[in-house]
Amino acid sequence: xxxxxxxxxxxxxxxxxxxxxxxxxxxxxxxxxxxxxxxxxxxxxxxxxxxxxxxxxxxxxxxxxxxxxxxxxxxxxxxxxxxxxxxxxxxxxxxxxxxxxxxxxxxxxxxxxxxxxxxxxxxxxxxxxxxxxxxxxxxxxxxxxxxxxxxxxxxxxxxxxxxxxxxxxxxxxxxxxxxxxxxxxxxxxxxxxxxxxxxxxxxxxxxxxxxxxxxxxxxxxxxxxxxxxxxxxxxxxxxxxxxxxxxxxxxxxxxxxxxxxxxxxxxxxxxxxxxxxxxxxxxxxxxxxxxxxxxxxxxxxxxxxxxxxxxxxxxxxxxxxxxxxxxxxxxxxxxxxxxxxxxxxxxxxxxxxxxxxxxxxxxxxxxxxxxxxxxxxxxxxxxxxxxxxxxxxxxxxxxxxxxx
Numbered sequence: 001x002x003x004x005x006x007x008x009x010x011x012x013x014x015x016x017x018x019x020x021x022x023x024x025x026x027x028x029x030x031x032x033x034x035x036x037x038x039x040x041x042x043x044x045x046x047x048x049x050x051x052x053x054x055x056x057x058x059x060x061x062x063x064x065x066x067x068x069x070x071x072x073x074x075x076x077x078x079x080x081x082x083x084x085x086x087x088x089x090x091x092x093x094x095x096x097x098x099x100x101x102x103x104x105x106x107x108x109x110x111x112x113x114x115x116x117x118x119x120x121x122x123x124x125x126x127x128x129x130x131x132x133x134x135x136x137x138x139x140x141x142x143x144x145x146x147x148x149x150x151x152x153x154x155x156x157x158x159x160x161x162x163x164x165x166x167x168x169x170x171x172x173x174x175x176x177x178x179x180x181x182x183x184x185x186x187x188x189x190x191x192x193x194x195x196x197x198x199x200x201x202x203x204x205x206x207x208x209x210x211x212x213x214x215x216x217x218x219x220x221x222x223x224x225x226x227x228x229x230x231x232x233x234x235x236x237x238x239x240x241x242x243x244x245x246x247x248x249x250x251x252x253x254x255x256x257x258x259x260x261x262x263x264x265x266x267x268x269x270x271x272x273x274x275x276x277x278x279x280x281x282x283x284x285x286x287x288x289x290x291x292x293x294x295x296x297x298x299x300x301x302x303x304x305x306x307x308x309x310x311x312x313x314x315x316x317x318x319x320x321x322x323x324x325x326x327x328x329x330x331x332x333x334x335x336x337x338x339x340x341x342x343x344x345x346x347x348x349x350x351x352x353x354x355x356x357x358x359x360x361x362x363x364x365x366x367x368x369x370x371x372x373x374x375x376x377x378x379x380x381x382x383x384x385x386x387x388x389x390x391x392x393x394x395x396x397x398x399x400x401x402x403x404x
Contacts, residue, residue, distance in 0.1 A: 009240035010181050012401075013248040014095025015345045016087030019231030019332040020056035023065075024090050029349045032357040033377055037331055039215070039227060044119070045199050051206040052213055056229030056333025057197050058083065065089075078120040078140030080113070081149055083232035084194045088150055095236040096248055097188065099154035107156030108186040109147045110176045112169025112193035113337035116143020119198045146232075150190055158186050164337065166391030167297065168259075169193055170233065171340030174399050175257040177237045187242045192234035193338035201336065202228060208267065210301045217361035218298035218327035219305050219373050226299040229333020233341035252348045253402035255384070258282025262394025269307040275396045276311035276388070283398035284315070284386060291316070291323060291400075293356060293382035295343040296371075297390045298327025299334055308390060309369040324380060325371040330360040340389040344401060347385035351403025354381040 017024065020038020021031035038056040047053040063082040067074055069089055077085070092099065099107065117140045127134055139145070147160045159180065163172040170193025177189035195201070205211045205228060212225035243250055260282070262275035269276075284291055297308055313320035328346045335342050346357050356378040363375060387399045 005182050006184055008181065010178055010237060010254040011240050011243050011250045012235050012237055012252045012254065012348065013243050013250060014091040014097065014236035015251065015348060016090030016094070016234045017231065017342070017345050018058055018061050018083050018086050019335065019342065020058055020229055021331055023061055025094065025345070025349065028345065029353050032328070032331065032346065032349060033353065033355060035358045035360045035377065037360055038229065038333065042197065042202065044197060050202055051209065052211045052227065054227065055197055055202065056227060058230050078117045078145065079196050080117050080194050081140045081146045083196065084146035084234065085149060087192065087232040087234035088190065091234045091236045097236055099156070102188050104155050104157040106158060106187040107154060108158040108180050108189045109150045109156055110159070110161045110173040110189055110191045111147045112163040112173040112340065113143045113195055114164060114166060114169060115195060115198055115201055117141040117145060118200050119196050122199055146194060154190065165395050166393055167336060167339050168389040168391040168395050168397035169337035169340070171387065171389040171397035171399050172259065174254065174340065174344060175259060175397060178254050178257055181237065181239050188236070188238045190234060191237050192232065192341040194232035195230055195336040195338050197228060197230045212300060215361050216300040216330040218296070218300040218330055218359055219309065219365060219371055220362045221364045221366050223300045223302060223305060225301050226329065226334045229335045231332060231335045231338050231342065233338050233345050235341060235344065250404055252351060252404060255287060255400040255402050256283050256285060257400065258398045260396045264394050267392050269303055269390065270394065271307065273307045273311040273314065275394055276308060276390055277314050279396035279398045280311060280315045280386065280388065283400045287384060287400060290384045291386050293347060293350065293385040294323055294325045295347045295385055295387045296325050296327045297388045298329055298359065300329060304390060308388065309371050312371060313369045321370055322372055324356045324378065324382065325373050326357045327359045328357055340387060340397065340399065343387040344399060347382065347387055347401050347403060350382050354379065356380050356382060
């Protein structure tokens with residue numbers, strides 16, 4: 001049978017977040033308003049040989065908030081699962097959703113990540129080399145593990161999906177949530193993304209020489225590169241009918257998405273910007289004149305920022321230089337698989353708090369394809385946000401979010 005798309009609105013009723021500047025949504029709002037930067041020295045592993053010994057780690061995160069939910073009856077999880085479950089429990093509480101009242105086959109989990117439990121895998125390998133065999137360390141090694149844990153806690157029997165498509169991973173998860181609900185496969189989807197700092201990610205980006213030697217300054221004329229981050233971002237997504245039946249407060253609405261591939265290079269963006277252009281056009285179809293905020297991918301690298309700015313100008317024409325744009329990566333770092341969901345929650349925070357998050361460290365724009373970024377907070381309440389993610393391998397995913 002051919003699935004039929006319904007016309008239900010797809011709404012967000014709860015969010016949870018952990019990153020370098022916050023352990024929950026309210027802290028995220030406060031920290032963004034103050035323009036905080038979570039950059040600190042990496043202490044989890046040796047940084048010998050790395051171009052930058054700093055990153056945006058979730059140094060203030062205390063996993064006790066997770067284990068307290070189990071009243072101490074739970075064995076220790078790997079860090080990625082701890083981060084995800086913390087955000088998951090916060091999102092559930094905000095949503096007021098009783099997962100046990102959701103028809104199990106109509107509940108789904110969709111997450112995004114690039115490296116999953118790489119930190120645990122590396123530690124296990126080191127232990128084996130030292131003749132210490134601890135298989136329990138691999139319990140959460142699979143990048144699917146946080147999703148499994150959410151399914152076990154919620155009792156959801158529907159799809160449990162994991163996207164690993166570089167920086168677009170969690171935006172792909174949100175796009176999948178839109179489809180699952182639009183085609184009646186699910187009523188409630190727990191979606192988002194996660195990634196932790198690891199030797200693999202830090203050494204890889206250092207080897208590519210696209211890590212800034214000091215600060216990250218997206219879209220600034222003197223930008224020198226990105227800074228890595230870690231964290232998790234989880235959203236409770238459901239049909240408007242599901243939210244209405246239980247009287248849930250709606251934070252935002254998912255309006256559409258676009259997904260494209262550059263078919264160009266494994267790490268470099270296509271200078272024509274054809275993929276990002278088409279991706280954004282698909283996401284905003286029917287809303288071209290209404291977008292008033294773009295939460296950019298904005299990594300702070302020379303080429304990625306240049307291509308994204310070029311694409312924005314192509315898609316929006318004269319409005320391309322005046323639509324409010326921001327990048328949160330100079331505050332929380334590039335959280336890789338979590339980046340898209342982190343962007344979405346930053347947009348929702350702006351809608352709730354009535355502000356445009358600052359692009360910290362931004363001072364002067366390039367003359368070519370300049371964007372309306374600001375290093376300072378703007379007290380403007382956005383109504384319709386476009387969230388961009390542009391990943392390695394030339395994959396692009398944009399999400400359109402209506403803000404209440």
